Amino acid sequence: MVAYQPGEQPKPGQRLIKLNTNENPYPPSPRVRKAVARAAGAALRLYPAPRADQFVEAASRLYGVPPDMILAGNGSDELLAMIFRATLDAGDRVAYPVPSYSLYDTLAAIQGARVIHVPLEADFAVPIEKLARARAKLTVVCNPNSPSGTLTPARDLAALAKTLGQRLLVIDEAYVDFAADSALKLLRRHRNVAIIRSLSKSFSLAGMRLGLCFAHPGIIEALCKVKDSYNLNRLALAAGAEALRDVAWMRRNVERVKRVREDSARRLRGMGFEVPPSHANFVLARMPGRDLGPLAAELKRRGILVRHFPTPLLRDALRISIGTPAEMKALFRAIKESLGAEPRPVRRKR
């Protein structure tokens, strides 16, 4: 099998503008730092709460979902892994749109599952009916989708959940705080839906590894069967609970990112890129038919990391995380210079 390929992480001390793994350019709430400092004491000799009680309580209060419908994960990646592990035996069918988050392929390969890739429409719309027809044991929709940034309305996902009946529909909402709509409300009516959230993006806590799964208590109990006993450490639990209590901090940063996102999309279109409307903290910038691998390499040479996926569907695109206004300004200058750089004419000796 092929291992998941994470985006490049700079070495300590390396000064790069990092727009390749959709982190938040702004720091987490100062209250998080204090909570972590408080947790970093004598209590570290004790195991953490196996069901992440204080973090789950904070999530329950913020989202209005009962604690028995919430499971905490060591990043949302861990929750996705638990779901694939708990639902799929060798040969079972799992369906999701492509291109999407490539970790799904790795998780399916670990299980020996049969993958049904359902291509997105030309405008990146999710083909709901085709997904429903796949009748897979597990269906996953990343919403907003990565790397396109596009959003499927919750009512379409509700229709999909209904058609799937007993089969599980996982909606990966890692980026949903940057969008205007969420599928969390589907939980009330649809017992076959699980919603996955991450604190890595909107809450600026990628380094803490915190994720949440919302689903019917029966699904949560089933996932606990394949969970590591103490999957979140004490520092992460303290950080996660405090971050959720200071949601105003997150919302302020999200608004800043959204403003820069709209401006960035406009500028990139002005430079000749096709940019689908993004509902996430990144944009997909495409030049149909042109391999943008060399442009990504040139940007890296100039100290700016963006994400290029060397696959047939994405070769002609760059996924660019939204940074601070200053970082984006540096990026646009570098793109302009790189695209404008004609091959140097070879001087003939007289």
Ligand SMILES: Cc1ncc(COP(=O)(O)O)c(C=O)c1O
């Ligand atoms: C669509 C999607 N889901 C989940 C994740 C994992 O996030 P976490 O940091 O919570 O594991 C990512 C990370 O980039 C992602 O893009």
